[in-house]
Amino acid sequence: MRLLKLAAMTLAISLAATGSSLAQDKKTYKIGAAVYGLKGEFMQLWANALKEHPLVKNGTVKVTVFDGNYDALTQNNQFDTMVTQKYDGILFVPIDIQAGAAGVEKAAEAKIPVVGSNTRVNSDKLTSYVGSNDVIAGEMEAESVIKAIGGKGNVVILEGPIGQSAQIERRKGNQNVLAKYKDVKVLEMKTANWSRAEALSLMENWLTAHAGKINGIIGQNDEMALGAIEAVKAKGIDPKTIPTAGIDGVTDAVRAVKDGNMVSVLQDAAAQAQGGLDVLMRAIVGPNYKPQSDIWTKYSAQGLSWGDGTAKHYNIPWTPITKENADAMLAARK
Amino acid sequence: MNSTISSPAIQSRPQLAHLLRDYGIVIAFVVLCGVLSAVNENFLTWGNWVNILRQTSINGILAIGMTYVILTKGIDLSVGSILALSGLVTGSLVTGSEPHSAFVGILAGLLVGIALGAINGLIVARLSVAPFVVTLGMLSVARGMTFIYNDGMPIANLSKEFRFIGQGMVGGIPVPVIILAITFFIFWFILKYTTFGRYVYAVGGNERSAKTSGISTRWVVFAVYVISGLLSGLAGQILAARTTSALPQAGIAYELDAIAAVVIGGTSLSGGVGTLSGTLIGALIIGVINNGLDLMGVSSYYQQVIKGTIIVAAVLLDASRKKQS
Structure with a gap:
């Protein structure tokens, strides 16, 4: 099975090069997700969850994940790309709390909303932040x-x-x-x-x-x-x-x-990613936008509330892992 | 050397120089251990040496292959990435509710190492592309394939049978150390006592004259990259077994420690000169520094500074040695 995958790699690479843009009649949104690096499992879970967001699944949102490769300069360059390619919005997981601010600034100048997720960045130009303390x-x-x-x-x-x-x-x-x-x-x-x-x-x-x-x-x-x-x-x-x-x-x-x-x-990577996308879409679409991810109901008892989707900070609660909930967590990942 | 001159007064000085020249690295190692055992009472305990040897095993195995490559004036930057891919391929076979036998898993992992090493060797030997460039490319390709192979996720739940090669003990000695010892002995023997071993030195010493004397230099160069790939695969098995799961980010920057061990051990980067015993001591020095500074609670930042200083000092020693001869 996996060996088959290894063999299919070459094919995948050549397919990716060709690309495909399906014409769609309804409006689609181009969202860039700039993450600090995809080498750890946590960021993988984050990126996979983002692709499971209802709007991504039904094709309304087209997500491109940019791998920052643990380098602030790489992330900065990726912001340049997203600005010139006129992305509608950016989800940002910075590698560096200070260096990330430059990219946010650039996007803000181009009037592209940026929502932070998972790790913080020191910038007042950030539309909002969805993460855990x-x-x-x-x-x-x-x-x-x-x-x-x-x-x-x-x-x-x-x-x-x-x-x-x-x-x-x-x-x-x-x-x-x-x-x-x-x-x-x-x-x-x-x-x-x-x-x-x-x-x-x-x-x-x-x-x-x-x-x-x-x-x-x-x-x-x-x-x-x-x-x-x-x-x-x-x-x-x-x-x-x-x-x-x-x-x-x-x-x-x-x-x-x-x-x-x-x-x-x-640390709920899925909630950070999907919540971040909802907040970002609210900033793009406007007050009519209703959050699509189920994380808002999942954590409502623990104090997470959508409000009108314009808060500067959304705090995703931590969940202690216990022998009782471990199986459910493992099942959700496969 | 003037060792035929019988006057003891004249003889003693060249002998000291001789001693320093051939055993400088051993002396440095002994001094280092002496200092560490003086400042920390735990250093010279059996349990601690089991740790040091176990921690050195992976780098030691990589450095053995690296020595072969560097002796031919080459370099292999891809060892860390090959280690990771090989570990992951093995991991995927020895996990789950019905794992394959450890033998099948390890064999597959080693074959991955051999195959990638062969690609390196083929391009270097057949197409005469600089080893630095070829293996730099492989460093990136193999790492990328490692992430593609399991979507960047680690593979856990490796079978107990497989984990034995990383966590097991035989007669109080950790299995990784035994594997290092066997590997060392085999490749030490090949290098020292076989025609192939002599060819490795000859290719690195003077490739043209090696060629004119009838040695198939291409074959020798190809073979050293296969060896390095194989040993990277072997190291990948041990790492996965030790951490109980195959990690796609395993082995990042391991090529640097392997090269450092080879260089500290006195092998010349310009090829043709060096020994595997030197490399082993080089690897042990790195292991001892990391361990000793951990025991004393020194910050890892200093470890990097000290390691770097020793590498440069070792090359300086090497350079002055060449000037003498």
Whole structure:
């Protein structure tokens, strides 16, 4: 099956080159989604969910996803392209909180609305922002680890790439909670660059440096938490005895939660992508636009409200992953 | 060298130089380990060395293939991407409710490595395109194929049987370390004791005279890229088994650590000179630096600075060595 796919790749490439523009009688909207990079699972989930939005499925909206390749300049160039190609609107997931502002500025000059999603950008020209608050996630994961170790003991923190908005805010959340517990000591705090393989090596070394002293592990994302768990297992320690937390809810992490090896909170990529598109379409179409995604009803009980679709900020709540909801989450992805 | 002169006073100095020249990297390694064990009591423990060896295994295997390539005056930038694609292909076979046997999965992964290496080798040897360009292209193509293969998603739930090659232990020694040891021995033997091994040196030393002396240089060049591809595939198996899932973003920038290990180990980038034992020590030095600085809680930013400094220092050592001889 997959090998077949590999063989079909050449065909796909040549087809993509030819392109196809089907004539349609109703108005279609050209939307560009500039995302920081498609190498991680999270952004893949985001992009897939965007393509599942009702308006994209029925052909009203034509989405082009631009892979920023983790580079601010690449993203900037992609904004130039979208402006000259006269896109109707842009969904933006910036790699850099500061550098992203230049692209937003360019689009604003061309009167193209830009809605931010997932990661923040420092610009007042942004039409709106649909994302989740990373400080809260940092607090939730720290709280769960510290509670699990009984409010005292030693923890280590695996950090994201220093300087990225998610790392800065999740660290802030971690520290908000740590400040409340005087009996919890942070033995080590170092970046593993969101990477499972890096976290695996780092944790192996920490388990040697602090043999028997590490009581809990705070991973600022799931990938690193999963790497740490593998290191713990390799030492012959039962991962259930060292509470470990991650953030995001990637597929492997949901499985690990199901097995009781870690805790995590789901950052709803689907809600961020589809909610972002709804808010963007409201800005393009006008007050008559009604949101099409079901995320607005899904999270209404937790305080997410569409209002008239013109708020500057929409906060998608985090959902703790539990053994009970894990299966449903896994099923929704396949 | 003047070693035939019998006066001990004159002999001692060239001997010291000789020692430094041939074993400089070993001495550097021993000094490094000495310093680290002095400042951290955990460094010289068995458990820590198991870690270091396990962490070195992947880079060590890549660096063995890279040594062959660099000895022929080539370079292989595509090892990290081949590693990822090979791991993912294997992953797709050893996952699910009815996984294939680990043997089938690993075989498929290694074949992917061999095939991509063969493409590299064919273009370099047959069409005489610069290795840097060919493998730079492959770095991008193989990485792209890795993302296409499973839509950029990792493949999890790898079978227990397969994970053994990354997580298993035999007699207290991690399986990846055993694989590294076997790989090292096989390729060390080939390089040192076979005609093919001598040809590898000859092609890198002076391609034209190698050609005129009847060596099929094209065949040798082709073969070293196949070896590098095969070993990249092997490293991909271990990485996937170690992280319990095949990750499409695995191995990014691994070519740099592999090249660094080869260069620190004393292999000349201009080909023809170098040894696999040097490469192994080079890989261990990188592993020891990363491990030692983690143990001491030094920021990873410093690790990069220190690693870079050692690479340049090693090349300087290499250059001064050439001037002497």
